[in-house]
Amino acid sequence: MTSAQPPVSNDFWRTTRRSFTAMIRRDGFGLLALVVLALVILGPLYSVVLWAFAERWRYPSLIPTEFGFKFWEQTFSRADIAAALPFSIVLSLVVTALSALICLPASYAFARMRFRGRQALLLSFLATNAFPRFGLYISIAVIFFRLNLIGTVPGVIMIQLVNTLLLMIWIPTAAFQGIDRSLEEAALDVGASPLRVFIQITLPMVMPALSAALLLTFVNTFYEAQGALLIGLPRIVTMPVLMYSLINSQLVTQYGAIVSFVLWLPSLLLLLVAQKLLRGGYLTAGFGV
Amino acid sequence: MARLDIIHLTKQFGNVLAVNDAGFTVQDSEFMCILGPSGCGKSTLLRMIAGFEAPTSGDMQIDGESVTALPPNKRPTAMVFQKYTLWPHMTVYENIAFGLGLRGLSRAVIDQKVHDSLALVSLSGYETRYPAQLSGGQQQRVALARAIVLEPKILLLDEPFSSLDAILRVRLREELKRIQRRLKITAIFVTHDQEEALSLADRIAVMSGGQIEQIDHPSTIYANPQTLFVADFIGAMNLLKASAQDGVLRLGGKQLTAPNGIQSSDKITIALRPEDLMIVPDGTPDAWKAQVDQVMDLGHYRKILVDVPDVGELKVYVTKSMTVNEGDRVSLLPIRYLIYQNDAAPIEVNRPAAALT
Numbered sequence: 001m002t003s004a005q006p007p008v009s010n011d012f013w014r015t016t017r018r019s020f021t022a023m024i025r026r027d028g029f030g031l032l033a034l035v036v037l038a039l040v041i042l043g044p045l046y047s048v049v050l051w052a053f054a055e056r057w058r059y060p061s062l063i064p065t066e067f068g069f070k071f072w073e074q075t076f077s078r079a080d081i082a083a084a085l086p087f088s089i090v091l092s093l094v095v096t097a098l099s100a101l102i103c104l105p106a107s108y109a110f111a112r113m114r115f116r117g118r119q120a121l122l123l124s125f126l127a128t129n130a131f132p133r134f135g136l137y138i139s140i141a142v143i144f145f146r147l148n149l150i151g152t153v154p155g156v157i158m159i160q161l162v163n164t165l166l167l168m169i170w171i172p173t174a175a176f177q178g179i180d181r182s183l184e185e186a187a188l189d190v191g192a193s194p195l196r197v198f199i200q201i202t203l204p205m206v207m208p209a210l211s212a213a214l215l216l217t218f219v220n221t222f223y224e225a226q227g228a229l230l231i232g233l234p235r236i237v238t239m240p241v242l243m244y245s246l247i248n249s250q251l252v253t254q255y256g257a258i259v260s261f262v263l264w265l266p267s268l269l270l271l272l273v274a275q276k277l278l279r280g281g282y283l284t285a286g287f288g289v
Numbered sequence: 290m291a292r293l294d295i296i297h298l299t300k301q302f303g304n305v306l307a308v309n310d311a312g313f314t315v316q317d318s319e320f321m322c323i324l325g326p327s328g329c330g331k332s333t334l335l336r337m338i339a340g341f342e343a344p345t346s347g348d349m350q351i352d353g354e355s356v357t358a359l360p361p362n363k364r365p366t367a368m369v370f371q372k373y374t375l376w377p378h379m380t381v382y383e384n385i386a387f388g389l390g391l392r393g394l395s396r397a398v399i400d401q402k403v404h405d406s407l408a409l410v411s412l413s414g415y416e417t418r419y420p421a422q423l424s425g426g427q428q429q430r431v432a433l434a435r436a437i438v439l440e441p442k443i444l445l446l447d448e449p450f451s452s453l454d455a456i457l458r459v460r461l462r463e464e465l466k467r468i469q470r471r472l473k474i475t476a477i478f479v480t481h482d483q484e485e486a487l488s489l490a491d492r493i494a495v496m497s498g499g500q501i502e503q504i505d506h507p508s509t510i511y512a513n514p515q516t517l518f519v520a521d522f523i524g525a526m527n528l529l530k531a532s533a534q535d536g537v538l539r540l541g542g543k544q545l546t547a548p549n550g551i552q553s554s555d556k557i558t559i560a561l562r563p564e565d566l567m568i569v570p571d572g573t574p575d576a577w578k579a580q581v582d583q584v585m586d587l588g589h590y591r592k593i594l595v596d597v598p599d600v601g602e603l604k605v606y607v608t609k610s611m612t613v614n615e616g617d618r619v620s621l622l623p624i625r626y627l628i629y630q631n632d633a634a635p636i637e638v639n640r641p642a643a644a645l646t
Binding site: 182186201 | 339340341360361362363366367368370372374376377378387388391392432435436439
């Protein structure tokens, strides 16, 4: 009985090879672009991961000569890291939540209402991104200094909120605008109240875009360093700020590598969770793919 | 299920009168079509009945009770939209059950109603599909099921089939008519497609420029268009400029039988249906000499374009049994026409049967 069956794996490889060569013939440029992109994106990551687990890595060997977790223990026994990691996570969550609270109603208004200066206001959110950030931060820092906000948690939250405005207003505005009004009219027509229409019809339809906006806002805030550095120091130290100082002032390369590796994890986890929670293609739809 | 009264209904957008003093009654279980070119205000009229637009003045009453002040979610109307408006994040079942759930019905009752309504539109078994998995025709059928499952007093349809291809459009039209007959539901159907209106409606309201031009049974609309607009808009028509003097009707040097009561004027229009021009043997009294310019085979009949000296080019329908070739010289006799004068109702002229022999 078994002998009658065709060699499955052989067949599989043959078809795979065939489709692969067909792909190269059909779209050689695409494949080349893929390889280059993979090298550019994955190359640096590869180096960081190797350094994070290396105990000994000296020129001229291509990979570390000894792997181990020695530096992990050392890194996490540092008091500054033990304090900064949970603080950074909570800070990012708070900033994301506040940003949503402020921006989502605003984006609904931008999408649905016609008022004077709408276009100018909408464009003004680009302004914070159109100029070098640092200049903006310096002038804000001067004001914050007078208001005694330097080195305080509210100060850092406020400076980070500035960064989130563009994403949290533009993406949801586009999403609300993209919804066909007759879908809402149809719901009104079968007897739903305006509030119910918003909750059960409008909101689910903009959810992919809102999730994308929330996710990007969280990740961006989590990695934001300039503003946090300028406004937060000396008392407030977030993970990226700490990473800067570890990379710049430590002789041990592994500290920086381990911290950057750890900094990856939240966004990676979040992306995975989001992909699981949201239906297939839902999130990518939110990113406009 | 119900009677609808439209009373002096007007809608103004800025300086534009979208609907100008509309007034009519749709009887219980009647199928009324509102027909007109795009921009004539027909959709605005329907949207006022549904509650999506507030009228500038006037009243709407369902079974004698005013609904003008009610928002759309409180009106006993249900609408099928022109665009596909199924909610993409809900299955077919959820789409249809949404309105029922709002009415606080039990799960079992909702199940039964959704099932029945899907059977009515021939889509049993599609409950778990998402709208994106349905064709355009199927989506509009679900939209129809979603509307009728609520047992509305008035069913409103805003060009629901206009984005479907021609064959499907005709099939869904027949299906809609059958469902409407079966449920005896009062329906108002807006369309710019006269064939759709003529085949569906018990009565047609023809609209133009915000004004209702005529409300009548389809055959009456076709046979006796009350205004020039309706005459031109419904079906094919030859419109000819004419003049009258001392009781004699003149058309490009030809004389036509004029009825009594025609006033002297040079602003008269004669409306002549292509099927009311007969090809007659040469030498028939009062016949017009013409030359055939073009012959178009349209299946069960032929449409020919003829050139009549001093009158112009006319459309004529002839049966297939008659041999007509391009370049032929023929004699034509108008056997029925309408005379329009001074915005008044037209005067109908029927040539006595004796003249044909």
